[in-house]
Amino acid sequence: MRVIGITGSIACGKTTVSRELIRQGFPVIDGDKIARELTSSRGPAVESIRSAFGDSYINPDGSMNRRLMGQLVFSDPGARERLDQVMAPFLHHSVMQKIEDVRASGSPLCFLDMPLLYEKGYDRYCDTVWCVWLPEEMQLQRLMKRDGFTRGEALSRMRAVMSSDRKADLAQVVIDNSGSVEDTLSRVSELLETEMNRTRTTARRRRTSAENIAPVNAAAVRRPDPVPSRLSVPDLSGGVERPDSFRRKPAERKASWVLPRWLTAALIALAAVLLVSFTSQLLMNSYLVRQKEKHIEEQQAIDRKYPIMYKDSILASASEFNVSPSLIAAVIMNESSFRPEVESGVGARGLMQLMPDTAEWIAHKLKIDHYSFESMKKPETNIRFGSWYLNYLGSLFNNDPLCVICAYHAGQGEINGWLANPLYSQDGRTLEYDRLPEGPTKLYAGRVIRDYGIYKAKYFTETDPVDPGSAASAAP
Numbered sequence: 001m002r003v004i005g006i007t008g009s010i011a012c013g014k015t016t017v018s019r020e021l022i023r024q025g026f027p028v029i030d031g032d033k034i035a036r037e038l039t040s041s042r043g044p045a046v047e048s049i050r051s052a053f054g055d056s057y058i059n060p061d062g063s064m065n066r067r068l069m070g071q072l073v074f075s076d077p078g079a080r081e082r083l084d085q086v087m088a089p090f091l092h093h094s095v096m097q098k099i100e101d102v103r104a105s106g107s108p109l110c111f112l113d114m115p116l117l118y119e120k121g122y123d124r125y126c127d128t129v130w131c132v133w134l135p136e137e138m139q140l141q142r143l144m145k146r147d148g149f150t151r152g153e154a155l156s157r158m159r160a161v162m163s164s165d166r167k168a169d170l171a172q173v174v175i176d177n178s179g180s181v182e183d184t185l186s187r188v189s190e191l192l193e194t195e196m197n198r199t200r201t202t203a204r205r206r207r208t209s210a211e212n213i214a215p216v217n218a219a220a221v222r223r224p225d226p227v228p229s230r231l232s233v234p235d236l237s238g239g240v241e242r243p244d245s246f247r248r249k250p251a252e253r254k255a256s257w258v259l260p261r262w263l264t265a266a267l268i269a270l271a272a273v274l275l276v277s278f279t280s281q282l283l284m285n286s287y288l289v290r291q292k293e294k295h296i297e298e299q300q301a302i303d304r305k306y307p308i309m310y311k312d313s314i315l316a317s318a319s320e321f322n323v324s325p326s327l328i329a330a331v332i333m334n335e336s337s338f339r340p341e342v343e344s345g346v347g348a349r350g351l352m353q354l355m356p357d358t359a360e361w362i363a364h365k366l367k368i369d370h371y372s373f374e375s376m377k378k379p380e381t382n383i384r385f386g387s388w389y390l391n392y393l394g395s396l397f398n399n400d401p402l403c404v405i406c407a408y409h410a411g412q413g414e415i416n417g418w419l420a421n422p423l424y425s426q427d428g429r430t431l432e433y434d435r436l437p438e439g440p441t442k443l444y445a446g447r448v449i450r451d452y453g454i455y456k457a458k459y460f461t462e463t464d465p466v467d468p469g470s471a472a473s474a475a476p
């Protein structure tokens, strides 16, 4: 069964696409719906939400107060992280169970509609991902119109998650929903046709290869039988009547074409061995060609997904502050996807997403006169500040790579808390990936470590002062 992720940013049209899939009879697992069930009256996640947020977020009927929770989490990123941490294990358990149910039903395809597919790491369960995409301004207009939000409310929801463009970059298929609904639905039908053809071809290929194995084996095993009986023809004169030309003296017959039995058997065995080895050589060659094509396709996909920009600035800051250039590139990739102008809902700015007070403090440390936060839009300045900060975190956390990456995401205070907690750290000085609390920081760290490896292999050769390689082995 192929699992196909459907994702996209808020109000880009996932539901519109999913409804069409359901109409055509395909199973769709809906992440938002599961989250709603988990927090409905007496839903399994309600008590954990009550403990984390208090009674005021629970309705008298025992369900979560969505309006109040929505207002809180879309204006306070800390609360959003808390909600994500509470929901993560419930959501994961339920999604996995539903995928298994669909598999058990024998369906060849299973769609997983999750707005936060990439943010929450569910892409790893998908064979391919379709992203429903809209240009940002159109997304904003549709969201305001559908939910009656002001521009500010709509923007805070849009900025709470990965941008639509970034999701489209990561996905294997992009469904552009900026045209009419009919256009989008006919694109969905086209994609379904391709998927179903693929399923049929795979099934056919499986059948054909099963059929092909039998004759090869039969050739090796059965063909020798009739041949000796013809070659040895011991009695040409009796039994079956033959034309005169076949009637020769026994001595002549022997000399002209009857081979000794052992030689016949040896020749047949040799032919069988040659046939099997020739066939397996052919199969091996076609396998190698397919592997090579797959490798080239994978490399091209990686090239598209992992661009490198501002390489000179990265190298300059890496050498100035003794930080791995691959780590800087991986942080940029995950913070801004190499977009220097980007600003988050909480005001972090630029390639490495520096907050105003952190940037001002770094400017002071770097003794920069006439500093302004506007300069965080300049790639070389932003990279310089972010790299200085990575080095600073290295000095705080004994250069433990996982601590540095997690502190870049969650803040020093949070990581000090983790180090002090024996659940997360055995020695109080280092963190292990598998022990990290589930949540966005763990996901972020896993992605930075993965991307670090890719940037290191593709673009930089280095001996790293802060080398996340050791932590990478534990990452997903």
Ligand SMILES: CC(C)(COP(=O)(O)OP(=O)(O)OC[C@H]1O[C@@H](n2cnc3c(N)ncnc32)[C@H](O)[C@@H]1O)[C@@H](O)C(=O)NCCC(=O)NCCS
Binding pocket: 009, 010, 011, 031, 032, 035, 039, 066, 067, 069, 070, 073, 080, 083, 084, 087, 114, 115, 116, 117, 157, 160, 161
């Ligand atoms: C925050 C909540 C209460 C808002 O409820 P509300 O009814 O206003 O919105 P709804 O559930 O229809 O979600 C609308 C969209 O908001 C976005 N969204 C939902 N949860 C989150 C989140 N934790 N972080 C960022 N965006 C989110 C998604 O794009 C979603 O499609 C609710 O979405 C929720 O309980 N979220 C946590 C569960 C979750 O992670 N759901 C997403 C599963 S993939």
Ligand SMILES: Nc1ncnc2c1ncn2[C@@H]1O[C@H](COP(=O)(O)OP(=O)(O)OP(=O)(O)O)[C@@H](O)[C@H]1O
Binding pocket: 008, 009, 010, 011, 012, 013, 014, 015, 016, 017, 032, 115, 142, 143, 146, 177, 178, 179, 180, 181, 182, 184
């Ligand atoms: N091609 C289109 N043209 C015009 N309006 C559209 C189109 N596609 C969807 N819409 C409208 O845009 C709004 C958002 O679409 P939809 O609800 O499918 O998005 P979504 O991605 O599921 O949203 P959410 O992230 O909130 O779950 C809806 O009001 C829908 O009717």
